[in-house]
Amino acid sequence: MTTSAAQAEWVVAFAGNPNVGKTALINAIAQSRLKVGNWPGVTVEKKQARFQYQNTNFQLIDLPGTYSLSPFTLEEQVCRDFLLAEPPDLIVNVIDASNLEKSLYLTLQLMEMDIPMLLVLNMWDEFEKRGYSLDAVKLAETLGMPVLCTVGPTGQGVDVLKDALLQSKDLAAPAPLLYPEAVEKELLQIQADFVGADFAQGAPPRWLALKLLEQDSYSLKKIEELHAQNLSDFGHSSREILATVFPDLGRSLSRHRQQYVSQLVHDLVIPPEQPKSDWTDLTDRLLLNEWTGIPAFLAILFVVFKLTFDISTPFIDWIDGFFNGFLARWAGLSLEALYLPAPLISLVKEGVIGGVGLVLTFVPLLFFLYLFLALLEESGYMARAAFLMDRFMYRFGLHGKSFVPLLVGFGCNVPAVYATRALESETDRKITVAVMSFMSCGAKLPIYALFTAVFFQRQQALVIMSMYLIGVAVAIIWAIILRKTRFKAEIPAFVMELPPYRFPTFKTLWASIGLKIRSFVKQAGTVIAISMILLWALLNLPYGAPPERTVLGYSARAVAPIFLPQGFGERWEPVAAILPGFMAKEMVVGTLGVVMSVQQPDSIQETPALGAELWQQISGLKDAVFASGAAVVSNILPTPFVLEASTESALTQAVRNTFTPLSAFSYMVFNLLLLSCISVVGAMVQEFGGRYFGFVLLITTGTAYVASMIVFQVGRLMGWG
Amino acid sequence: MLILNSNKQRKVSYKKMFINSHLSEFAPALNQAEAIENFPAGAWVEIVGVQGEHKFCQRLESMGLLPGKQIHILKRQGQSLLLKCEHSRLALRLSSAFVIQAVRT
Numbered sequence: 001m002t003t004s005a006a007q008a009e010w011v012v013a014f015a016g017n018p019n020v021g022k023t024a025l026i027n028a029i030a031q032s033r034l035k036v037g038n039w040p041g042v043t044v045e046k047k048q049a050r051f052q053y054q055n056t057n058f059q060l061i062d063l064p065g066t067y068s069l070s071p072f073t074l075e076e077q078v079c080r081d082f083l084l085a086e087p088p089d090l091i092v093n094v095i096d097a098s099n100l101e102k103s104l105y106l107t108l109q110l111m112e113m114d115i116p117m118l119l120v121l122n123m124w125d126e127f128e129k130r131g132y133s134l135d136a137v138k139l140a141e142t143l144g145m146p147v148l149c150t151v152g153p154t155g156q157g158v159d160v161l162k163d164a165l166l167q168s169k170d171l172a173a174p175a176p177l178l179y180p181e182a183v184e185k186e187l188l189q190i191q192a193d194f195v196g197a198d199f200a201q202g203a204p205p206r207w208l209a210l211k212l213l214e215q216d217s218y219s220l221k222k223i224e225e226l227h228a229q230n231l232s233d234f235g236h237s238s239r240e241i242l243a244t245v246f247p248d249l250g251r252s253l254s255r256h257r258q259q260y261v262s263q264l265v266h267d268l269v270i271p272p273e274q275p276k277s278d279w280t281d282l283t284d285r286l287l288l289n290e291w292t293g294i295p296a297f298l299a300i301l302f303v304v305f306k307l308t309f310d311i312s313t314p315f316i317d318w319i320d321g322f323f324n325g326f327l328a329r330w331a332g333l334s335l336e337a338l339y340l341p342a343p344l345i346s347l348v349k350e351g352v353i354g355g356v357g358l359v360l361t362f363v364p365l366l367f368f369l370y371l372f373l374a375l376l377e378e379s380g381y382m383a384r385a386a387f388l389m390d391r392f393m394y395r396f397g398l399h400g401k402s403f404v405p406l407l408v409g410f411g412c413n414v415p416a417v418y419a420t421r422a423l424e425s426e427t428d429r430k431i432t433v434a435v436m437s438f439m440s441c442g443a444k445l446p447i448y449a450l451f452t453a454v455f456f457q458r459q460q461a462l463v464i465m466s467m468y469l470i471g472v473a474v475a476i477i478w479a480i481i482l483r484k485t486r487f488k489a490e491i492p493a494f495v496m497e498l499p500p501y502r503f504p505t506f507k508t509l510w511a512s513i514g515l516k517i518r519s520f521v522k523q524a525g526t527v528i529a530i531s532m533i534l535l536w537a538l539l540n541l542p543y544g545a546p547p548e549r550t551v552l553g554y555s556a557r558a559v560a561p562i563f564l565p566q567g568f569g570e571r572w573e574p575v576a577a578i579l580p581g582f583m584a585k586e587m588v589v590g591t592l593g594v595v596m597s598v599q600q601p602d603s604i605q606e607t608p609a610l611g612a613e614l615w616q617q618i619s620g621l622k623d624a625v626f627a628s629g630a631a632v633v634s635n636i637l638p639t640p641f642v643l644e645a646s647t648e649s650a651l652t653q654a655v656r657n658t659f660t661p662l663s664a665f666s667y668m669v670f671n672l673l674l675l676s677c678i679s680v681v682g683a684m685v686q687e688f689g690g691r692y693f694g695f696v697l698l699i700t701t702g703t704a705y706v707a708s709m710i711v712f713q714v715g716r717l718m719g720w721g
Numbered sequence: 722m723l724i725l726n727s728n729k730q731r732k733v734s735y736k737k738m739f740i741n742s743h744l745s746e747f748a749p750a751l752n753q754a755e756a757i758e759n760f761p762a763g764a765w766v767e768i769v770g771v772q773g774e775h776k777f778c779q780r781l782e783s784m785g786l787l788p789g790k791q792i793h794i795l796k797r798q799g800q801s802l803l804l805k806c807e808h809s810r811l812a813l814r815l816s817s818a819f820v821i822q823a824v825r826t
Contacts, residue, residue, distance in 0.1 A: 067780070067783040067784050068779065068780070068783035070776075070779055070783075072776060072777075072779070072780040072783075098808045099785075099807065099808050099809055101785065101807060102783075102784065102785040102807065102809060105783055105785075106783070130808075248775075250775070250779070251775070251778070251779070254779060254782060254783075255782075258782065258787050262787075262789070278808075280810070281795075281805075284795070284810075288796060288798070288803070290798070293798075383812075386812075387798070387801060387803065387812045388798070390799070390800065390801050390812075390814070391798060391799025391800050391801060392799075394800055394814065494801075494812075494813060494814040494816075494817060495777075495780060495781060495784065495811060495812070495813040495814075495817070496811070496812045496813070497784060497809055497810065497811055497812075498803070498810040498811070498812055499810075500808070500810075
């Protein structure tokens with residue numbers, strides 16, 4: 001038994017094919033106490049839960065979905081590595097009862113790991129509805145392990161499973177499948193060679209001998225890493241001998257497993273006399289149809305994004321007002337009452353409270369986005385969307401599933417980073433997230449609104465549209481470049497399973513959303529909040545100095561000449577707005593206002609009563625709930641967006657005096673292609689690590705610099721300057 | 722380590738054991754087989770071989786695309802194929818579908 005901290009825990013790993021309902025089952029057992037993290041060194045989610053049942057502590061680990069222990073995807077590698085490096089006390093092999101043959105192939109491989117096992121036939125209701133029946137007792141006898149039937153989402157059979165977990169302590173590992181006599185003889189021969197070797201203590205010797213025969217280089221490398229031992233000398237002559245009979249031994253052995261499974265299923269499963277019609281096929285006829293598929297996809301996505309942004313906006317506004325209005329003001333007043341120095345009060349108000357507030361404003365947006373994405377994923381539609389879009393995306397070296405994160409990026413890049421989790425391959429995720437940064441997010445719109453209102457009043461919509469198109473064009477170019485250079489060696493062959501349509505339950509959706517939101521606040525939130533404090537220092541130190549004499553002012557003056565080729569380096573003000581813009585694109589326009597000395601930061605004029613203002617906040621939240629509810633019913637149809645700063649003001653006047661139409665366009669292109677905000681940085685670092693983020697930062701900043709330079713220089717040559 | 726002269730004996734006996742049972746399994750059907758990308762949507766086919774890059778073939782087989790299996794080609798859309806094998810629906814790109822050899826049933 002594995003011991004953890006002070007108390008002994010029974011470690012149970014749940015393994016199975018993707019989409020068999022492992023997570024829902026763990027949720028049902030542990031009552032939604034799932035915790036999410038990442039597997040060490042990779043971005044594959046690690047979900048685990050601890051629970052106590054009849055005085056026994058269990059740790060349940062949800063292994064990533066896998067078809068085979070000969071890894072093809074990162075998830076499969078993670079699964080295999082875990083079983084080798086930290087063998088659990090028990091494997092619960094969850095299988096889709098309706099897809100017995102495919103699922104049992106993995107079962108046979110797991111049986112070779114020499115770990116006690118339980119077999120759970122999940123989705124049992126679907127299996128019975130289809131009119132199938134199965135001799136489960138015979139299956140248990142044949143495989144040498146207990147077999148249970150469950151329905152994860154409804155919790156049917158979960159109590160029996162809990163009891164089985166409790167009784168599993170006396171369970172022996174199942175006997176592995178026997179191969180042809182010649183192979184078995186050589187396996188014994190190799191195992192005899194292992195005697196006395198250290199590594200054989202860690203890995204099951206029979207399994208290791210099999211991997212040597214199969215020449216499964218990945219597994220062998222893993223064992224060599226774990227035990228610092230060179231394995232190449234072992235099993236050499238056995239391989240040579242068997243090669244005369246089985247030219248491709250690895251395939252022959254896997255064929256042997258498959259034939260065994262086919263025979264087993266043939267013997268034990270009784271199919272219905274008349275196969276029942278499958279509603280997944282009927283639905284696919286409409287949703288994957290040549291003519292209706294794409295319009296249905298676009299309609300579904302439109303509703304999803306419209307609802308996400310419309311429903312969450314009232315909550316975002318309320319959180320923003322609560323932190324930056326109510327909380328900041330009262331914290332300021334309280335600190336003033338304590339006679340604390342003004343810079344400290346300003347730091348707490350604008351840096352700390354503003355930073356935490358900024359993190360929390362993303363929560364409603366992420367909540368609804370995750371809700372709808374989980375709905376698409378759990379219902380089985382996401383895989384269909386990927387299938388539909390693959391015909392377009394593959395031309396640019398992208399996967400069909402990349403389409404959704406890219407589209408989400410137009411709303412907000414932060415959830416888009418997390419939406420890349422739907423992609424199975426690490427390479428696809430990395431390319432997608434890099435090019436997603438070029439999708440113009442909603443926060444960049446005020447910049448376009450200001451500049452187009454000043455310089456391109458007649459062609460405002462056209463110029464704004466051109467920003468989006470430039471972003472898409474640059475994304476396509478980078479996708480092609482990345483696929484042909486950095487990720488050249490890693491083009492995965494595309495094969496994907498489309499799961500049957502299923503009604504998601506509220507419980508599964510909630511579990512998935514709650515986990516992700518908590519992880520965002522904890523991990524990305526830390527980076528964002530700290531950066532906000534740094535930004536405060538840049539804008540406010542030395543405290544009380546005019547904008548041009550702050551750290552930001554001095555730095556902007558020093559850096560401004562770099563932007564001469566882009567046409568906006570002659571004045572320091574546009575450059576000064578870039579850095580705060582890097583924190584949040586919403587701040588570009590605000591900072592321009594401050595540094596051009598046309599507007600002052602908000603100040604507090606009066607001191608209202610705390611009780612009254614608290615009541616105002618509560619009723620504000622109530623209004624947000626109603627407004628959000630109203631958005632569901634009334635806002636399905638597209639509404640034209642209202643551009644801010646469309647009227648003449650001191651700011652537009654100052655902008656007119658600072659920029660020319662060409663340098664304004666170049667400034668817009670620069671901001672378009674730059675990373676959106678510090679929150680995206682937080683999300684990218686959390687998901688892909690600092691190194692890959694550094695690469696994305698380099699290509700986005702480099703592209704922004706070069707592209708805006710090209711725009712300005714070409715424009716000047718054409719005589720538009 | 723193994724002793725060499727016993728290796729020779731083992732080789733001979735294994736050859737006798739397996740020569741007829743292994744390789745020739747689907748050989749006759751393979752002659753008439755075509756890559757699965759050549760069949761139209763709606764066709765019912767039987768897989769007779771999965772041959773090509775080792776890892777990818779193993780992947781397809783572990784997803785249920787095995788010799789002897791009946792496949793319904795549900796759709797050919799753009800560059801992708803949608804297949805139904807037992808109760809699984811699998812999408813794969815035409816560019817990688819050539820590894821599956823099949824005959825019409």
